Amino acid sequence: MLSIRNNNCLKWSASLLLAVVLTGCVSNYAESARSFQSSYSAGNYANSLVEAQALVTGSSAEDEVVLKLQLASVQREAGKIKESVDTFESVENSFGLYDAAPEISLSGEGIAAFTNPYAFPYRGRAYDRIMATTYRALNYLELGDQEKARVALNRALFRQEDAKRMVAERERIAREEMNNAESRDWNVGRVARSAEVTSAMSEGAADFVGLPIYQDYMNPLSVWLHGVFFLHTAQGIEDVEKARKSLERAQALAPQNPSIQEDAVWAAKSGARPAVDGKCIVYVVHETGEAPAWSEFKFDLPLIIFDNNAPIMRVAFPKISPVPNRDNLSIRCATGNFNPAPLVNMDAIVAREFNDELPGVRTRAVASAALKGITAYVANKAAAEHNRRNNTEGSGLFYLATIIATNTYTTQSAQADLRNWATLPKNISMVRLVVPISEQIYLQNDLARPPVSFTIPNAKSLILYCKTPAKGGPLSLHKIILNP
Amino acid sequence: MKKLLIAAAVLSLAGCSSSRPASYIEAKDGSGIVSLDKVNVQDFASAADGMLRSLYDSPAFAGAKRSDGSPILMVGRVTNDTGSNFDTSQLVKKMTVSLTRSGKVRVAKAAGFGGAEDQAAAEARASQALVTGESAKPLLPDYTLSGKILENRASAEGVQQASFIFQLSLTEVKTGLAVWEEEKTITKQGSKNSIGY
Numbered sequence: 291m292l293s294i295r296n297n298n299c300l301k302w303s304a305s306l307l308l309a310v311v312l313t314g315c316v317s318n319y320a321e322s323a324r325s326f327q328s329s330y331s332a333g334n335y336a337n338s339l340v341e342a343q344a345l346v347t348g349s350s351a352e353d354e355v356v357l358k359l360q361l362a363s364v365q366r367e368a369g370k371i372k373e374s375v376d377t378f379e380s381v382e383n384s385f386g387l388y389d390a391a392p393e394i395s396l397s398g399e400g401i402a403a404f405t406n407p408y409a410f411p412y413r414g415r416a417y418d419r420i421m422a423t424t425y426r427a428l429n430y431l432e433l434g435d436q437e438k439a440r441v442a443l444n445r446a447l448f449r450q451e452d453a454k455r456m457v458a459e460r461e462r463i464a465r466e467e468m469n470n471a472e473s474r475d476w477n478v479g480r481v482a483r484s485a486e487v488t489s490a491m492s493e494g495a496a497d498f499v500g501l502p503i504y505q506d507y508m509n510p511l512s513v514w515l516h517g518v519f520f521l522h523t524a525q526g527i528e529d530v531e532k533a534r535k536s537l538e539r540a541q542a543l544a545p546q547n548p549s550i551q552e553d554a555v556w557a558a559k560s561g562a563r564p565a566v567d568g569k570c571i572v573y574v575v576h577e578t579g580e581a582p583a584w585s586e587f588k589f590d591l592p593l594i595i596f597d598n599n600a601p602i603m604r605v606a607f608p609k610i611s612p613v614p615n616r617d618n619l620s621i622r623c624a625t626g627n628f629n630p631a632p633l634v635n636m637d638a639i640v641a642r643e644f645n646d647e648l649p650g651v652r653t654r655a656v657a658s659a660a661l662k663g664i665t666a667y668v669a670n671k672a673a674a675e676h677n678r679r680n681n682t683e684g685s686g687l688f689y690l691a692t693i694i695a696t697n698t699y700t701t702q703s704a705q706a707d708l709r710n711w712a713t714l715p716k717n718i719s720m721v722r723l724v725v726p727i728s729e730q731i732y733l734q735n736d737l738a739r740p741p742v743s744f745t746i747p748n749a750k751s752l753i754l755y756c757k758t759p760a761k762g763g764p765l766s767l768h769k770i771i772l773n774p
Numbered sequence: 775m776k777k778l779l780i781a782a783a784v785l786s787l788a789g790c791s792s793s794r795p796a797s798y799i800e801a802k803d804g805s806g807i808v809s810l811d812k813v814n815v816q817d818f819a820s821a822a823d824g825m826l827r828s829l830y831d832s833p834a835f836a837g838a839k840r841s842d843g844s845p846i847l848m849v850g851r852v853t854n855d856t857g858s859n860f861d862t863s864q865l866v867k868k869m870t871v872s873l874t875r876s877g878k879v880r881v882a883k884a885a886g887f888g889g890a891e892d893q894a895a896a897e898a899r900a901s902q903a904l905v906t907g908e909s910a911k912p913l914l915p916d917y918t919l920s921g922k923i924l925e926n927r928a929s930a931e932g933v934q935q936a937s938f939i940f941q942l943s944l945t946e947v948k949t950g951l952a953v954w955e956e957e958k959t960i961t962k963q964g965s966k967n968s969i970g971y
Contacts, residue, residue: 386809386811386812389811390809437853437854438859440853440854440855441854441856441857441858441859444855444856444857444925445857445858447857448811448857448925448927451927451929455929455934459932525851525853
């Protein structure tokens with residue numbers, strides 16, 4: 291009797307331990323990133339730099355890329371351009387290593403089902419890779435290293451070509467995984483196509499209706515920057531031709547921005563760098579707001595096993611919502627007042643890739659929940675059988691504990707992957723001005739902040755890259771000389 | 775239950791990985807790592823070999839006569855127009871090493887495009903001129919070497935192709951005309967980076 295009781299206690303303890311261990315795999319990524327995000331949104335770059343650095347130092351290898359992307363953004367805004375370059379280069383190396391490594395295998399996905407999606411490294415979305423390379427180019431330009439900026443801008447164009455390939459590959463993997471899931475006898479395919487799952491997939495989609503769709507996953511900022519860089523630093527007619535092509539593309543991507551057209555026309559008609567006697571061509575670029583916020587949407591799946599011992603099967607999908615808090619910039623100079631016109635809608639870029647990822651996310655989440663459900667069901671069934679055979683107080687308690695433990699496991703371990711480059715802006719706008727050298731221009735953002743003044747240096751062309759993370763937030767300014 | 779056991783087996787196997795001990799390889803024999811997204815050391819070696827063969831076969835230096843020795847070559851700008859950072863001297867140095875060893879040219883070090891390659895030589899030359907009271911003779915090259923490295927990408931059905939195009943020109947300073955030009959293209963294909971054959 292004693293040995294049976296001991297045996298039951300052992301099993302009870304083991305089952306509880308199993309539940310604790312398995313639910314312990316739940317990532318606290320979203321929670322740990324929250325504090326950093328709030329200081330960044332307030333424009334407190336000094337604090338957010340410390341927090342971003344601490345997050346990278348304490349990060350797992352799986353989260354390193356996404357946390358470093360955020361750190362590089364903060365370093366850039368905190369004026370630590372060289373450090374930002376180093377961090378972006380480190381991320382670029384990681385992208386290279388991930389690209390060289392085999393794709394995540396379907397058998398590997400089985401492991402994720404037992405743990406959570408955070409068990410896999412964040413490899414970087416296509417828009418992350420494009421924006422990282424574009425910021426890297428901006429950093430090099432700010433440091434005056436035009437040779438490295440040229441390389442980074444070429445890389446940004448290649449990254450945009452890669453984006454189309456990544457999307458096609460993702461679609462293929464999603465189809466393959468769905469076929470694979472359907473071939474199993476767990477009704478995963480039926481559940482994945484159920485009304486509950488279909489409705490969850492469209493959660494929040496209405497918030498992103500009517501946004502621009504950029505052809506071939508191109509990013510208008512990267513394309514435009516490529517164009518103006520090659521135009522103003524042209525080493526020959528080939529560079530002007532490259533500039534023309536990029537500027538015409540940028541014009542098609544952002545037709546509301548008339549400034550792009552002026553340069554596109556120049557590049558088409560002239561074979562040389564543009565210059566205006568005694569004046570400087572100034573591009574004021576304004577980056578504002580925050581990219582969509584990621585949250586979790588949890589719901590219970592329809593049962594795949596109709597039995598009293600079937601556990602609750604909870605699944606978690608990621609959901610994105612627009613962050614409405616964006617700023618406006620106005621520029622005042624002797625010739626008048628100007629406002630930058632839209633160049634990029636980052637919400638559109640993020641939402642599009644999010645929607646592309648959803649079919650794959652759905653299959654994995656449902657398969658993971660089903661696999662966990664089966665595991666829990668087997669444990670519950672065994673405990674029920676043990677209870678039926680022994681019918682003692684101990685076996686009853688063991689059965690109850692198993693039911694609690696497995697339900698805790700299946701409900702608490704459901705987690706959506708919320709990793710995303712959260713410091714990306716919501717909108718980027720741009721205006722082209724021709725201002726006399728030594729004249730002052732004033733940059734004013736919303737609310738009652740005093741305008742920031744800037745004296746035009748003796749240069750043929752420059753970019754003033756401004757950022758306000760939220761409405762009325764502090765305005766950070768990057769001066770980039772294109773053609774001295 | 776069987777599926778659970780399989781999953782457990784997968785879990786236990788996931789930790790296993792194979793490693794390969796470090797070893798020396800010859801850059802030109804094709805055993806190096808082949809990257810689709812960057813120019814590898816063997817690509818520079820192959821491009822430089824082809825360029826040098828072409829240059830030695832050409833009559834580029836035939837008309838160059840100089841009373842104080844072989845003609846002077848100054849290295850100009852070689853633009854990296856690819857999507858990956860590297861030092862273009864990995865190509866140019868292979869060229870100048872071979873050319874100076876062959877006695878075809880002497881390479882200007884104390885002056886050059888964007889500044890002297892050998893800053894110490896340039897400063898020593900200036901100091902020497904100061905001591906002797908004579909102004910340093912300008913280093914006038916007979917030839918300049920310049921070029922560009924471009925990248926072209928394509929992909930179809932999961933296969934990626936990267937071409938790196940090496941373009942070099944030798945210009946005779948006296949006439950301002952190109953006396954030799956060459957282009958070498960190195961194309962690599964694959965779905966992932968790999969170790970060479």
